[in-house]
Amino acid sequence: MNRQPYKRAGLCCLAILLAVAPATAQQNAQRRPRRAVLEIPEVERSEVICFALYTVHDNTLKLTAQLYPLQSGESRTVRLEIEKDGNWVEVARTSVVEPGWTAPFRVENWDDTQASNYRVLHGAEANYEGVIRKNPVDKDEIVVAGFTGNSIQPAHGGDISRQDLIDNVQQIDADVLFFSGDQVYDHNKHLAAWLKFGRDFGAIIKDRPTLCLPDDHDVGQPNLWGESGKISTISGNADGGYRQPGIYVQEVERAQTSHFPDPVDPRKIGQGIGVYFTNLNWGNIDFAILEDRKFKTGPAGRVPKQGPRPDHIRNPEYDPASVDVDGAILLGQRQLDFLDDWAQDWRDASMKVALSQTIFCGGAHIHGSANGRLHADMDSNGWPQTGRNRALKALRKAFAFHYAGDQHLATIFHHGIDEHRDAIWSFCVPSIANLYLRWWEPLEPGQNREPGSPDYTGDHLDGFANKVTNYAAANPEKTPAGNVLNTRSAGFGIVRLNTKTRQITMECWPRNVDVTDPSAKQYPGWPRTISQFDNYNPPSWGKLGELTFDVDSPVVQLVDRDSDEILYTVRIAGKRFVPAAPKDKTFNIKAGKDAPETIVVQDAKVGGAAQSVSLK
Amino acid sequence: MNESNPHRLPIACLRSGAFCCFAGWTWVHFYWEGPYGVLLWQDATYDLATRLGLSWDEFVGTGADDGFVQKWIARIWWLYLACTLLTLTVRKTSWVQMTGLVLGSGLLTLLSYASYVAAQRQLPMFIEHGGQMLIPTILVMALALGAGHRVTVTTAIIGLIMTFAGHGCYAIGFWPTPGNFYAMTTLILGVEYPTAQFLLRAAGILDFAVCVGICIPYLRRATAVYATAWGFLTAIARPVAGMSWGLNYWGADQFLHETALRAPHFAIPLFLFCLWRKPGEKEALQARQPVTAELH
Numbered sequence: 001m002n003r004q005p006y007k008r009a010g011l012c013c014l015a016i017l018l019a020v021a022p023a024t025a026q027q028n029a030q031r032r033p034r035r036a037v038l039e040i041p042e043v044e045r046s047e048v049i050c051f052a053l054y055t056v057h058d059n060t061l062k063l064t065a066q067l068y069p070l071q072s073g074e075s076r077t078v079r080l081e082i083e084k085d086g087n088w089v090e091v092a093r094t095s096v097v098e099p100g101w102t103a104p105f106r107v108e109n110w111d112d113t114q115a116s117n118y119r120v121l122h123g124a125e126a127n128y129e130g131v132i133r134k135n136p137v138d139k140d141e142i143v144v145a146g147f148t149g150n151s152i153q154p155a156h157g158g159d160i161s162r163q164d165l166i167d168n169v170q171q172i173d174a175d176v177l178f179f180s181g182d183q184v185y186d187h188n189k190h191l192a193a194w195l196k197f198g199r200d201f202g203a204i205i206k207d208r209p210t211l212c213l214p215d216d217h218d219v220g221q222p223n224l225w226g227e228s229g230k231i232s233t234i235s236g237n238a239d240g241g242y243r244q245p246g247i248y249v250q251e252v253e254r255a256q257t258s259h260f261p262d263p264v265d266p267r268k269i270g271q272g273i274g275v276y277f278t279n280l281n282w283g284n285i286d287f288a289i290l291e292d293r294k295f296k297t298g299p300a301g302r303v304p305k306q307g308p309r310p311d312h313i314r315n316p317e318y319d320p321a322s323v324d325v326d327g328a329i330l331l332g333q334r335q336l337d338f339l340d341d342w343a344q345d346w347r348d349a350s351m352k353v354a355l356s357q358t359i360f361c362g363g364a365h366i367h368g369s370a371n372g373r374l375h376a377d378m379d380s381n382g383w384p385q386t387g388r389n390r391a392l393k394a395l396r397k398a399f400a401f402h403y404a405g406d407q408h409l410a411t412i413f414h415h416g417i418d419e420h421r422d423a424i425w426s427f428c429v430p431s432i433a434n435l436y437l438r439w440w441e442p443l444e445p446g447q448n449r450e451p452g453s454p455d456y457t458g459d460h461l462d463g464f465a466n467k468v469t470n471y472a473a474a475n476p477e478k479t480p481a482g483n484v485l486n487t488r489s490a491g492f493g494i495v496r497l498n499t500k501t502r503q504i505t506m507e508c509w510p511r512n513v514d515v516t517d518p519s520a521k522q523y524p525g526w527p528r529t530i531s532q533f534d535n536y537n538p539p540s541w542g543k544l545g546e547l548t549f550d551v552d553s554p555v556v557q558l559v560d561r562d563s564d565e566i567l568y569t570v571r572i573a574g575k576r577f578v579p580a581a582p583k584d585k586t587f588n589i590k591a592g593k594d595a596p597e598t599i600v601v602q603d604a605k606v607g608g609a610a611q612s613v614s615l616k
Numbered sequence: 617m618n619e620s621n622p623h624r625l626p627i628a629c630l631r632s633g634a635f636c637c638f639a640g641w642t643w644v645h646f647y648w649e650g651p652y653g654v655l656l657w658q659d660a661t662y663d664l665a666t667r668l669g670l671s672w673d674e675f676v677g678t679g680a681d682d683g684f685v686q687k688w689i690a691r692i693w694w695l696y697l698a699c700t701l702l703t704l705t706v707r708k709t710s711w712v713q714m715t716g717l718v719l720g721s722g723l724l725t726l727l728s729y730a731s732y733v734a735a736q737r738q739l740p741m742f743i744e745h746g747g748q749m750l751i752p753t754i755l756v757m758a759l760a761l762g763a764g765h766r767v768t769v770t771t772a773i774i775g776l777i778m779t780f781a782g783h784g785c786y787a788i789g790f791w792p793t794p795g796n797f798y799a800m801t802t803l804i805l806g807v808e809y810p811t812a813q814f815l816l817r818a819a820g821i822l823d824f825a826v827c828v829g830i831c832i833p834y835l836r837r838a839t840a841v842y843a844t845a846w847g848f849l850t851a852i853a854r855p856v857a858g859m860s861w862g863l864n865y866w867g868a869d870q871f872l873h874e875t876a877l878r879a880p881h882f883a884i885p886l887f888l889f890c891l892w893r894k895p896g897e898k899e900a901l902q903a904r905q906p907v908t909a910e911l912h
Binding site for chain 2: 035187189220231235241242246247301303304308309310
């Protein structure tokens with residue numbers, strides 16, 4: 001048998017195999033948009049300070065200057081000067097920390113009653129200037145601009161200028177900037193990407209307190225279940241822990257969080273990774289800064305497999321209780337203890353806001369690209385359900401509003417634990433440039449929808465059977481048409497916290513609009529205004545008798561008479577307050593000017609009589 | 617068996633390597649999901665669907681149901697299972713089966729391309745899959761042309777060099793070293809980051825030494841032994857680092873296939889070593905072979 005033709009055919013097949021893939025790749029490379037080139041640029045020595053982030057809390061200024069890599073032989077000392085009476089006065093100096101080239105400053109006894117010009121200096125030439133704002137305690141409305149998901153890839157519109165965001169933040173004169181995560185998507189070159197982030201946003205960051213929460217992509221992995229610093233080995237990292245070495249994660253957190261107020265419980269976790277959960281009190285708003293991911297358990301191998309990935313549940317018939325396994329952690333006890341203390345502490349605070357990476361539910365149904373419907377995603381804070389409920393119970397005791405991102409899909413949810421709408425509200429902001437698409441698209445119309453609202457709103461159960469009520473979702477286009485920025489539902493959020501009326505207004509803006517233009521439109525469903533007190537006002541509750549105080553806006557606390565458990569603590573607005581409470585329980589009411597130190601009403605029940613209370 | 621006797625062992629190496637590789641990927645496609653998502657959500661895909669006369673909803677599903685893409689991705693495991701079986705049944709004269717295996721190489725090439733795209737088009741990600749992509753074709757060549765045929769050997773060397781060069785590019789840091797390289801080194805050896813980094817850099821240098829040494833006749837046997845050992849160790853590193861008594865099935869469903877699908881990383885160098893044994897070793901081995909093997 002002559003096998004020569006077969007041999008030739010075989011060789012041809014091999015040649016085709018080896019040639020086709022690279023050739024195809026090359027063709028695709030020519031068709032698709034160019035990719036972002038992420039390099040650290042060479043800069044003049046006078047420009048070696050890229051940007052600076054700061055917070056002021058409890059009369060302590062913490063400022064971190066981010067430098068470009070210094071050359072050998074250059075000084076590692078960086079100085080911080082403040083302008084006083086027209087003269088620059090050095091208030092701190094510090095050494096540059098490598099790796100990462102950060103220069104963290106700390107100035108105690110900071111006078112936050114007045115604004116100060118500052119400048120960061122390195123060597124003889126480098127000079128970076130900004131403004132430390134005064135604490136805006138005299139403002140009725142505190143404006144917090146919120147961002148998430150900062151893809152720089154052209155395929156997502158990430159190469160489009162952020163100038164619209166800069167202009168809008170300056171026009172609304174935001175008091176605080178909140179970047180909820182994924183400031184950096186490059187999994188290996190955080191410094192280069194962080195410097196780019198600084199070049200893009202430094203103009204607004206330098207002049208106002210800024211909070212950046214590192215999320216999964218920031219620390220170099222697609223999803224993050226930190227498991228207190230464990231090492232992850234599987235693709236997707238659902239086994240829990242960090243994919244990159246601890247030293248990499250430490251560098252990321254140093255760059256993004258070392259200017260935060262000191263952590264309330266600074267014990268390190270595995271691999272020498274620090275923690276940063278704490279609170280920031282600014283403008284009479286008390287922000288809890290949480291770490292959703294750091295302590296969270298990874299699902300792989302711990303929950304029954306329900307889909308094509310360890311963290312994805314495709315089977316709609318699965319038993320949600322089966323994945324709520326013993327020992328699975330969400331926030332972790334250390335953060336829950338912090339929240340318990342934070343919820344009771346109303347010094348210099350009229351309203352409370354929790355900031356974290358993502359929201360406490362499965363806030364999307366269709367994930368990714370063409371992969372279709374997911375019943376549930378354990379990367380969300382909807383899992384583990386027990387941990388989710390514990391977090392919400394802690395937050396609602398403070399009537400905290402939750403501001404987050406991560407989902408790549410802007411939403412408003414009112415969360416429920418035992419009944420729909422018995423816990424806090426959350427606002428998930430849209431991505432700056434959206435890497436990964438998600439849609440909120442329940443199969444059944446929601447119950448108890450507002451008149452005229454879309455079917456996807458209303459009361460639902462998420463994929464983990466958590467009770468959620470949706471009020472808005474900025475779903476992207478269903479087909480890839482255009483596929484940049486607003487067709488991918490990119491944008492940013494604004495939250496206006498009115499400390500006088502205690503109203504919270506959520507705004508959700510697309511990219512490249514002027515938010516001050518009366519004709520500019522937000523995503524459907526926004527703006528929405530709620531009351532601070534809506535964050536813990538279960539439909540089944542009734543009202544206790546009205547309390548009238550002889551001091552303005554005291555702190556009131558309800559304590560269950562039988563269990564001694566605190567139901568909630570809040571600084572009321574004005575002198576009159578009608579506490580809401582469960583109908584079948586009896587409460588002792590404590591109150592005080594700045595702390596609930598005195599029992600002012602005993603054995604209060606729903607429907608009780610009005611009372612006058614003296615706290616002078 | 618229809619393989620000529622001196623080449624029986626080398627071909628067995630290729631068979632088992634290709635079998636494990638396809639079996640591992642069959643498991644991925646059956647139990648988990650193939651990594652094709654990154655290729656699908658593009659304007660070009662939308663255009664293709666339109667040209668095929670499918671609406672976008674029909675193509676990718678409405679969200680309420682699966683579309684063309686999901687249905688067919690879920691069925692791909694059958695192709696891998698068929699290729700797995702072909703690695704056992706293919707013989708010198710079975711041209712249909714050989715063609716099937718060459719197409720199997722095409723499937724693995726598509727997988728590697730998807731991984732390459734998902735890795736932000738890092739070239740080493742595609743290159744390091746060279747051994748996996750080529751092993752079915754090398755098996756076909758070994759059967760059709762002979763295990764010792766220069767085309768077969770050259771292709772095997774290309775596959776080995778691709779695997780080790782790709783791995784070396786990452787380990788030495790020419791492209792950013794993947795975090796799981798550090799993770800596995802740290803977990804298995806119990807070392808801190810600086811030591812792990814030193815070990816990875818050293819391994820990267822040795823990876824490139826393998827690429828050179830395998831081309832030098834005087835060094836190639838020792839190189840093939842090292843490559844076999846290192847290929848095996850890196851293949852089993854994932855289950856060793858990740859499996860635990862505390863996990864469901866001890867984590868076997870997540871980790872064992874990671875070793876199986878990397879079998880070509882040690883099977884190809886082992887194939888080359890078997891070919892390049894000294895004549896005395898070959899004769900001794902031949903003498904130990906059962907006579908029946910020659911009757912086929």
